Amino acid sequence: MRVDLAEHTLSKEVEDALANIESLKKISEETKNFIRYSRKYRQIMHSKINFQSLEDPRINTLKEIRNWFIYGNKQKTESKEWISSQCQFDLILSIDGFIGMLEYLLKKYPGSIVQPKRISQDMLEGLFGVIREFGGDSSTHTLKSYGHALNKYQITALVSSEVKSLNYGKADSTGTGVTTLIRRDYRKNKKTINMQEDNSMHQKHFTRLGQLSSLTQSVFKNLLADNLIMGRVKFPSESFNKNVDQDNFKIIHLQNERCDLIETILYQDSIDELLQKWQNIIRKIAHDAIPKKIGVQWLAIWHSHLENNLNNFKCSGIWYQDFLTVTSLNGSSIQRLVAYFLLQEVIKLTFSEKKIPNSLQINLSANLHMIPEKIIILELAEASKFSYIVG
Numbered sequence: 230m231r232v233d234l235a236e237h238t239l240s241k242e243v244e245d246a247l248a249n250i251e252s253l254k255k256i257s258e259e260t261k262n263f264i265r266y267s268r269k270y271r272q273i274m275h276s277k278i279n280f281q282s283l284e285d286p287r288i289n290t291l292k293e294i295r296n297w298f299i300y301g302n303k304q305k306t307e308s309k310e311w312i313s314s315q316c317q318f319d320l321i322l323s324i325d326g327f328i329g330m331l332e333y334l335l336k337k338y339p340g341s342i343v344q345p346k347r348i349s350q351d352m353l354e355g356l357f358g359v360i361r362e363f364g365g366d367s368s369t370h371t372l373k374s375y376g377h378a379l380n381k382y383q384i385t386a387l388v389s390s391e392v393k394s395l396n397y398g399k400a401d402s403t404g405t406g407v408t409t410l411i412r413r414d415y416r417k418n419k420k421t422i423n424m425q426e427d428n429s430m431h432q433k434h435f436t437r438l439g440q441l442s443s444l445t446q447s448v449f450k451n452l453l454a455d456n457l458i459m460g461r462v463k464f465p466s467e468s469f470n471k472n473v474d475q476d477n478f479k480i481i482h483l484q485n486e487r488c489d490l491i492e493t494i495l496y497q498d499s500i501d502e503l504l505q506k507w508q509n510i511i512r513k514i515a516h517d518a519i520p521k522k523i524g525v526q527w528l529a530i531w532h533s534h535l536e537n538n539l540n541n542f543k544c545s546g547i548w549y550q551d552f553l554t555v556t557s558l559n560g561s562s563i564q565r566l567v568a569y570f571l572l573q574e575v576i577k578l579t580f581s582e583k584k585i586p587n588s589l590q591i592n593l594s595a596n597l598h599m600i601p602e603k604i605i606i607l608e609l610a611e612a613s614k615f616s617y618i619v620g
Contacts, residue, residue, distance in 0.1 A: 239267045259301075266294045270320075274327070274349050279342040283335055288328060295324045338470050356382075437496055444508060445501045448574040452491055458570060459491070460484025487563050494567065499555040507548060507575045514538045515580075539576065548572055 237243075244264045247253050273287050280287070298320055305311040312320075327348070334341055360370065363378040370378060434453070438446050452458055462484065467474060494500055518534035520527050542548065552568040553559070 236271070239264050239271065241268065244268075262297070263301075266297050270294050270324075274323075274345045276345050279344050280331055280335070281342050283332060288331065291324050291328060295321055338472055341470070434492070434495060441501050442505065444575070444578060445504050447578050448504060448571060449491075449495050451574050451577075452570060458487065460488045483563060487567060490558075490564060490567050491570075494556060494558075494571075497556055503551060503555045504571065504575055506551065507572060508579050510542070510548075511539070511576055511579050514542060543569075543572070 244261050247261050247264075269290060273291060276287075298317065302311055302317050311317070327345070331343060334343060359382055360375065360378045363381045434449070438449065441449070456462060460481075515535055518531050518538055520530050520534070524530075549565060549568055552564075552571075556564075558564050
């Protein structure tokens with residue numbers, strides 16, 4: 230939507246104009262209420278004034294706006310007499326979600342503040358509008374053109390405090406993180422660091438991985454390379470709130486516990502047989518899901534049956550009981566999560582594309598030095614039919 234147009238349409242001036250026109254006074258009462266409540270909603274959600282407590286009167290105003298729209302939706306006799314059901318649902322959901330977020334944050338973290346404008350997506354929509362505006366004739370950007378448009382925006386944002394967007398009104402550069410004109414590829418540094426960490430982790434368990442089957446090797450290599458699973462996520466040492474520090478400490482503790490549990494399971498001899506057993510069960514599930522009658526839509530039917538059967542297998546918990554029996558682990562609060570990670574990797578690898586070894590690829594490739602025993606020379610008229618092959 231055009232935010233600038235909505236701002237002028239749902240304004241106090243339009244509401245006053247409807248009240249002053251004699252012919253519209255009797256029939257425009259509900260329209261004025263709609264404009265009034267819509268304007269209040271926009272003023273609250275686009276405000277820079279922070280919410281600091283649950284006693285803020287704007288919370289009651291939001292509840293009043295929500296109740297009015299719910300009541301108005303119940304009074305309609307036809308769909309055309311009210312806003313669309315999707316707009317109604319989104320409006321109520323945004324108000325309830327915002328109030329719920331305020332209650333959660335302000336109760337759990339006393340002294341914190343919430344600025345409504347920072348939560349509104351209009352700032353992001355404004356940035357997108359500016360990027361499209363800088364695109365010139367083409368509003369559909371490629372990766373390269375988006376980079377050029379972003380450079381233009383960075384220069385403009387440094388020169389001017391605000392950029393006027395044709396589609397979404399004013400886009401404030403504050404909070405967008407644009408502080409320099411140099412474009413850096415963060416992926417390069419991140420990829421280098423991740424490769425170093427993965428190599429060190431693989432070297433640490435290189436001997437053990439070499440003793441396992443190819444399936445188990447792939448499963449644990451994927452887990453060891455996952456930064457989130459292995460707890461390679463950094464948290465600030467201190468924050469502004471003690472509750473936040475306690476939550477961060479709990480997360481770090483769970484990360485370390487999960488990492489230690491994965492390394493413990495890696496060195497158990499029975500894990501190899503367990504993962505192979507899971508793969509055999511998954512293959513049998515895939516085989517049993519094939520429909521008896523192969524029709525035109527058999528692949529879609531097979532996919533649907535396979536998905537249902539795999540979900541039933543996951544929900545049954547049989548795999549987890551096998552995990553507990555094989556590993557003999559008890560007392561850990563995260564062992565079910567780790568077991569689920571293992572199962573997911575087995576499913577992924579079972580249905581992943583098989584890689585052909587390089588030696589086999591060489592044997593299957595064509596020999597460029599082979600010469601046919603007989604060369605067929607076609608006439609010009611016949612040869613033209615095969616021009617699309619040779620170029």
